[in-house]
Amino acid sequence: MAVFNLNINGKQHEVDVDPSTPMLWVLRDHLDLVGTKFGCGIAQCGACTILVNGLATRSCITFVDSVGDKEITTIEGLSENGDHPLQKAWIEEDVPQCGYCQSGQIMNAAGLLNANPSPSDEEIEMAMHGNICRCGTYTRIKKAIKAAANS
Amino acid sequence: MTTVKTKLDRRSFIRSSALAGGGLLLTFSWLAPACTTDSPKQLTMPDEWYELNGFLKIGNNGAVTIMSPNPEIGQNVKTSMPMIVADELDIDWKFVMVEQAPLNTDIFTRQLAGGSQSIRQGWNGLRMAGATARRMLREAAAHEWKVPVDEITTEAGVLYHTGSGKEAGYGEMASAAAELTVPEEVELKDIKDFTIIGTSRKNVDGPKIVTGKPLFGLDYKAEGMVIAMIEHPPAFGMKLKSFDATEAKAMPGIIDVFAIKTYNDDYEWQWSDVTSFTELVAVVGKSTWEVMNAKLMLNVEWEPIADDNAQGVPVGKENTTDHYKKMEEAAANSSRERRRDGNPEEAFKNAAKVIERTYTAPFQAHNPMEPMNFFADVKDDFAQLAGPTQTPEFMENTVAARLGLPLEKVDVQMTRMGGGFGRRLYGHFMVEAAVISQKVKAPVKLIYSREDDMSYGIYRPAYHALYRAALDADNNLIGFHVRMGGIPDSPLHANRFPAGSVDNYLAESFSVDTNISTGAFRAPGSNFNAVAEQSFLDEVAEAAGKDPIQFRLDLLKRAQENPVGSNNDYDAARYAGVLEQVREKSGWDTNSEGKSRGVAAYFCHNSYVANVVDIANKDGEPVIEKVYASVDCGIVVNPDAAVNMTEGSIVDGIGHAMYSGLTFSEGQPEQNNFDMYRLIRHGEAPKEIEVHFVENNIDPTGLGEPPYPPVMGALANALYKANGERYYHQPFVKNSIG
Numbered sequence: 001m002a003v004f005n006l007n008i009n010g011k012q013h014e015v016d017v018d019p020s021t022p023m024l025w026v027l028r029d030h031l032d033l034v035g036t037k038f039g040c041g042i043a044q045c046g047a048c049t050i051l052v053n054g055l056a057t058r059s060c061i062t063f064v065d066s067v068g069d070k071e072i073t074t075i076e077g078l079s080e081n082g083d084h085p086l087q088k089a090w091i092e093e094d095v096p097q098c099g100y101c102q103s104g105q106i107m108n109a110a111g112l113l114n115a116n117p118s119p120s121d122e123e124i125e126m127a128m129h130g131n132i133c134r135c136g137t138y139t140r141i142k143k144a145i146k147a148a149a150n151s
Numbered sequence: 152m153t154t155v156k157t158k159l160d161r162r163s164f165i166r167s168s169a170l171a172g173g174g175l176l177l178t179f180s181w182l183a184p185a186c187t188t189d190s191p192k193q194l195t196m197p198d199e200w201y202e203l204n205g206f207l208k209i210g211n212n213g214a215v216t217i218m219s220p221n222p223e224i225g226q227n228v229k230t231s232m233p234m235i236v237a238d239e240l241d242i243d244w245k246f247v248m249v250e251q252a253p254l255n256t257d258i259f260t261r262q263l264a265g266g267s268q269s270i271r272q273g274w275n276g277l278r279m280a281g282a283t284a285r286r287m288l289r290e291a292a293a294h295e296w297k298v299p300v301d302e303i304t305t306e307a308g309v310l311y312h313t314g315s316g317k318e319a320g321y322g323e324m325a326s327a328a329a330e331l332t333v334p335e336e337v338e339l340k341d342i343k344d345f346t347i348i349g350t351s352r353k354n355v356d357g358p359k360i361v362t363g364k365p366l367f368g369l370d371y372k373a374e375g376m377v378i379a380m381i382e383h384p385p386a387f388g389m390k391l392k393s394f395d396a397t398e399a400k401a402m403p404g405i406i407d408v409f410a411i412k413t414y415n416d417d418y419e420w421q422w423s424d425v426t427s428f429t430e431l432v433a434v435v436g437k438s439t440w441e442v443m444n445a446k447l448m449l450n451v452e453w454e455p456i457a458d459d460n461a462q463g464v465p466v467g468k469e470n471t472t473d474h475y476k477k478m479e480e481a482a483a484n485s486s487r488e489r490r491r492d493g494n495p496e497e498a499f500k501n502a503a504k505v506i507e508r509t510y511t512a513p514f515q516a517h518n519p520m521e522p523m524n525f526f527a528d529v530k531d532d533f534a535q536l537a538g539p540t541q542t543p544e545f546m547e548n549t550v551a552a553r554l555g556l557p558l559e560k561v562d563v564q565m566t567r568m569g570g571g572f573g574r575r576l577y578g579h580f581m582v583e584a585a586v587i588s589q590k591v592k593a594p595v596k597l598i599y600s601r602e603d604d605m606s607y608g609i610y611r612p613a614y615h616a617l618y619r620a621a622l623d624a625d626n627n628l629i630g631f632h633v634r635m636g637g638i639p640d641s642p643l644h645a646n647r648f649p650a651g652s653v654d655n656y657l658a659e660s661f662s663v664d665t666n667i668s669t670g671a672f673r674a675p676g677s678n679f680n681a682v683a684e685q686s687f688l689d690e691v692a693e694a695a696g697k698d699p700i701q702f703r704l705d706l707l708k709r710a711q712e713n714p715v716g717s718n719n720d721y722d723a724a725r726y727a728g729v730l731e732q733v734r735e736k737s738g739w740d741t742n743s744e745g746k747s748r749g750v751a752a753y754f755c756h757n758s759y760v761a762n763v764v765d766i767a768n769k770d771g772e773p774v775i776e777k778v779y780a781s782v783d784c785g786i787v788v789n790p791d792a793a794v795n796m797t798e799g800s801i802v803d804g805i806g807h808a809m810y811s812g813l814t815f816s817e818g819q820p821e822q823n824n825f826d827m828y829r830l831i832r833h834g835e836a837p838k839e840i841e842v843h844f845v846e847n848n849i850d851p852t853g854l855g856e857p858p859y860p861p862v863m864g865a866l867a868n869a870l871y872k873a874n875g876e877r878y879y880h881q882p883f884v885k886n887s888i889g
């Protein structure tokens with residue numbers, strides 16, 4: 001066990017965990033930030049996506065001891081009032097079905113828009129390739145990302 | 152105006168649930184404001200709630216809470232079921248809050264997510280609940296204003312009496328209405344007077360989903376809760392022999408390691424129970440990561456199961472290669488006749504042309520994005536469970552029997568489900584969680600890893616079908632023969648189209664036993680039938696030199712005007728209706744030049760769907776440019792959500808036909824995570840999907856499953872146009888990962 005001071009959603013959080021603990025479980029089990037989802041545990045589904053210094057990152061393979069003082073953003077911290085352009089577009093397009101993958105989709109899209117504010121369809125498809133939606137909401141996700149990019 | 156007998160009485164009052172009200176819940180809130188576009192802050196909480204019946208309560212300020220009785224699995228019933236109540240109540244949707252109902256069979260019927268039946272079977276009860284409450288509010292106002300009840304009208308949550316000019320909000324009359332006797336009969340609205348049904352309303356959980364609020368079983372947390380995982384046999388046909396937990400127990404954060412039995416020895420299994428792995432090793436600890444690590448340190452010995460069990464499940468470790476051989480053998484040797492019209496043998500003997508094709512499909516894992524999990528807190532005299540289940544009622548029975556508690560001492564709460572597709576009909580994980588909680592005497596959340604989830608599946612069966620068609624010299628279809636089976640059961644629906652449209656028809660089925668657990672998977676049986684049959688009909692139409700839509704329409708015309716046999720379980724006119732609509736909307740007759748398009752139509756779960764798929768060739772790779780869908784599911788309750796469901800089914804159908812399959816080696820699934828098991832991803836989805844609904848006033852039928860099967864057939868037929876190849880074996884893309 002070791003103590004880590006983490007910068008999450010603009011706040012300092014202290015956790016005492018095994019250094020090999022993935023950020024996914026630090027967030028979910030130790031900090032009650034359960035918006036970041038568990039889907040595969042091996043970086044294949046994107047459900048666990050967070051931003052690390054603005055970069056979309058799979059938290060299931062990001063060990064807590066690798067984070068240092070980097071800025072972590074989770075779905076809970078993407079905006080204060082749930083009104084990030086992506087969140088608004090997601091509501092407007094009524095994207096979710098079961099909804100389980102959607103926080104990961106939104107966080108991955110946020111990483112994409114940070115790097116590329118107006119992505120083409122192909123760029124969206126490429127960037128979102130690692131995020132599975134088992135319910136098949138891909139066409140709506142694309143629409144929502146484009147709407148957010150244009151807003 | 153329709154008048155219906157009410158079935159609500161005082162017993163129908165909401166049972167206040169220990170979980171919903173108590174201190175156990177830390178983070179969960181079951182309430183969701185219905186209106187997501189206006190600021191939800193508009194909806195203030197009332198000082199007092201009045202229960203008018205089990206489905207709804209009205210606040211003194213006019214706010215309304217409507218219970219959503221059925222499990223929410225992504226089919227959006229948590230929005231559409233309350234919409235039905237709200238419409239009959241005649242309330243403005245923005246005053247509505249939705250609450251997931253607890254399992255309560257005194258009030259609610261069929262609290263189950265399966266068979267695309269929630270709306271179809273809920274329709275009358277939901278309307279009645281809203282109409283009953285509206286009637287009671289009108290009676291309360293009539294009494295207060297001393298005027299006849301028939302003179303009281305309502306609009307958007309306000310009661311009016313035109314003669315006296317009086318008016319009052321529902322909130323003002325709610326307390327008086329709650330005192331009244333429930334009327335024995337109520338009037339339902341005319342369909343033309345619906346104000347909410349038929350209008351698009353956004354997902355009531357949308358704001359919580361996009362902000363990451365706790366909603367799902369996996370998000371559930373309670374005071375003092377510990378985490379558990381299970382280790383199950385690595386292969387079907389094996390069981391626990393012994394285990395050494397010394398190392399695992401010594402791992403940090405581990406509380407206990409022990410073996411559990413899912414069922415008591417004398418327990419009589421019901422359909423939603425699973426019997427493949429009934430003895431497991433449970434690891435319990437303080438946090439998920441610690442438990443995952445300890446699980447790796449388990450030393451477990453497994454052994455082959457020696458005897459067939461009482462249910463006739465065979466012993467042995469099975470292999471995919473044998474599976475296909477066994478199905479071929481069974482097809483040839485042990486097929487049983489299910490329907491016969493005319494003289495099919497004679498028709499085939501006299502045929503000018505006979506077309507014969509074989510189709511196969513593999514086992515598939517459901518893979519909902521949220522892995523199996525459940526919360527259980529079992530005390531000596533009471534058990535509380537919460538989590539994702541499609542069959543809370545059935546599983547409550549199993550849990551009660553296993554724990555030796557009376558049914559009323561077991562409480563099941565339904566969380567939102569991260570998908571299910573049939574997987575969560577089989578709730579062995581609920582029993583496992585309960586047994587573990589009982590043993591460790593603490594609230595437990597049981598979590599499956601993705602590997603656990605995929606290798607302890609209740610898989611879509613593997614299927615095999617032989618189709619034969621006989622054409623006469625004028626290219627008329629004079630004989631049709633289908634022989635269809637699977638492991639462990641046949642997907643055949645002997646009385647579905649084209650039965651009823653061909654004079655000489657033979658349908659046969661066969662089955663092969665297995666010890667691999669299988670069960671319902673989105674549109675059971677139909678998810679294979681539609682692909683095989685609709686690809687086959689495409690080839691038959693081609694051999695007959697006919698347009699594939701016209702060919703089907705001609706058969707349906709026959710089935711409508713002069714049907715063969717009497718048990719045809721589809722409505723030929725509605726079937727033809729979706730084909731005609733998709734023909735028109737896709738410009739099939741006018742706009743097909745230069746396009747690689749395929750068509751298919753299918754009927755299942757009481758609804759009709761037709762698709763046209765357009766494929767373009769991009770650098771030698773087929774790209775799905777556009778999919779058209781025409782859907783007849785009766786009255787559409789929530790149109791945009793229905794479009795979403797149809798789009799999702801189309802993506803899902805394409806994905807499973809193209810990429811997904813599970814293979815076995817020595818009883819062991821060869822894929823156990825998404826690096827090995829391929830699911831459709833963003834770039835592989837159609838670039839565009841256009842959905843149309845046939846407008847009619849037929850009571851609504853299902854939509855969770857019907858749009859899933861036919862697109863696979865339309866896809867196969869479009870691929871043929873694009874590259875000249877027919878696709879007989881799923882998945883169409885071989886060795887797609889590795």
Ligand code: FES
Pocket residue numbers: 037038039040041042043044045046047048049058059060061
């Ligand atoms: S859980 Fe991290 S990518 Fe799937």
Ligand code: FES
Pocket residue numbers: 096097098099100101102132133134135136137225520569570
């Ligand atoms: S909405 Fe269900 S997995 Fe994406």
